[in-house]
Amino acid sequence: MPQAIPEGLTREHVLRALAELSSGADHPFGQPTGYELLHEGRRYPPKAVIGLAYRHLAGRVLLPDEFSGGEAQANHVLRQLGFTVVEKRRTFDEVYEEAVGREYHRRMEMWSSLLGLG
Numbered sequence: 001m002p003q004a005i006p007e008g009l010t011r012e013h014v015l016r017a018l019a020e021l022s023s024g025a026d027h028p029f030g031q032p033t034g035y036e037l038l039h040e041g042r043r044y045p046p047k048a049v050i051g052l053a054y055r056h057l058a059g060r061v062l063l064p065d066e067f068s069g070g071e072a073q074a075n076h077v078l079r080q081l082g083f084t085v086v087e088k089r090r091t092f093d094e095v096y097e098e099a100v101g102r103e104y105h106r107r108m109e110m111w112s113s114l115l116g117l118g
Contacts, residue, residue, distance in 0.1 A: 005050060005067045005074070008057050011081045017052035018044060027052055029064055035075055038084045046074040046085055 018037075021027075021044050029048035036043040047069035054062035067073050075085040 003066060005062070005077050006054070006058070009050070009053055009077060009081070010057075011083075013053040013056040014049060014078065014081055014083065016056045017049050020052055021045075021048060025052065027061065032069075032088050034070060034088055035085050036088050037078055038086055043089075046078055050074045050077060 018039055022042065027048050029045055029051055032043075032045035032047070035046050037046045037049055038044075047064065047067075050067065050069075050073075051062045051064065054060070069075070078085050
């Protein structure tokens with residue numbers, strides 16, 4: 001069960017984590033699903049930022065299952081520290097795939113209705 005993000009993270013901790021992510025640091029976090037942190041023209045996964053920033057506070061990465069991302073925790077902490085967190089932009093491919101899927105299901109429902117009418 002995720003716990004609260006421990007207190008004590010500072011803007012400097014976060015800036016150090018952003019520098020690590022910019023240089024391609026490995027981390028145990030996946031891609032952001034709903035939100036991104038905007039900083040100096042780049043986008044970062046908020047949960048990874050918090051997890052890596054924690055290392056600069058406590059000497060270890062705060063693991064993904066130890067806290068929640070999203071508005072309840074990660075985004076809130078980042079905004080409190082003066083960072084901008086926005087909803088994630090979806091790529092054209094993601095939008096296209098979703099639209100094709102919706103259309104496919106719509107057509108299958110219509111086809112089933114037609115078959116039912118004989």
